[in-house]
Amino acid sequence: MKMIVGLGNIGTQYDETRHNTGFMVVDRLASLYHTTFSKHQMEASLATTQINGEKILLVKPSTYMNESGRAVRPLMDYYKIDIKDLIVVYDDMDLPVGKIRFRQKGAAGGHNGIKSLIAHLKTQDFDRLKVGTDHPQKTTVVNYVLSKFTATQRPLFDESVDRGINGLEDWVKGMSIADLMNKYN
Secondary structure, three states: OEEEEEOOOOOHHHOOEHHHHHHHHHHHHHHHOOOOOOEEOOOEEEEEEEEOOEEEEEEEEOOOHHHHHHHHHHHHHHHOOOHHHEEEEEEEOOOOOOOEEEEOOOOOOOOHHHHHHHHHHOOOOOEEEEEEOOOOOOOOHHHHHOOEOOOOHHHHHHHHHHHHHHHHHHHHOOOOHHHHHHHHO
């Protein structure tokens, strides 16, 4: 079994905001594979599906972003998910809207959800899919990440989500992060 975690904030006020990019990606993946987030367990909403014969656990932590690790670690323990079978999807302000980047490991880069995961998993060595949201130009970071994509940005974002899903499918099929980086970054 593999686990795909999308990071975001719970609550309708955060729907479709830049900081909920991870939720939007796993929601689209769930829709594509005709499954729903119908189970709630260990502070997360869960959906299961199969991709290329592999059982997949889709996860949306129901903690706030900065406590995401509090939900993910117990789920990994319960389902016996190895760190190599985990990938985390989240927003990245350092990438322009429309760009994605697979990454194998690394520091949090200021992202509080990733900081929480590193603290709870006790390692930086887990796969990631970063989806570009661009950097704020004339507003604070908090206001920017909690706002929605502009009409100009939304089509670019949707294209990046589609590419990200293609990459996640390749990851499930066993493509290495190095190969994913060469193909999608």
